[in-house]
Amino acid sequence: MADLDHSSDDTSVDSREENSQDSKLEFSEDEETLITRMYNLVGERWSLIAGRIPGRTAEEIEKYWTSRYSSSE
Numbered sequence: 038m039a040d041l042d043h044s045s046d047d048t049s050v051d052s053r054e055e056n057s058q059d060s061k062l063e064f065s066e067d068e069e070t071l072i073t074r075m076y077n078l079v080g081e082r083w084s085l086i087a088g089r090i091p092g093r094t095a096e097e098i099e100k101y102w103t104s105r106y107s108s109s110e
Contacts, residue, residue, distance in 0.1 A: 064101055072098060 064072070068090055075086040083095035083102075090098070 062097070062101065068093070072102065076102065 071089060072086060075089060079085050081099075081102075083099040087093045087095040087098045
């Protein structure tokens with residue numbers, strides 16, 4: 038029975054890992070405000086901006102910015 042419980046734990050861990058990748062693209066209101074303020078100060082220096090937000094990478098910040106503020110003109 039313990040083996041059965043263990044396998045269900047593995048499944049839940051796997052699903053959490055998949056969901057964590059999606060949730061990384063979700064930014065809190067504070068993070069969004071900070072990204073906007075930092076962008077206005079330093080421009081497209083994504084690694085510098087990411088350095089101010091724990092747990093975020095420069096790639097995540099750039100992806101967020103381009104998806105949110107890119108001009109489709």
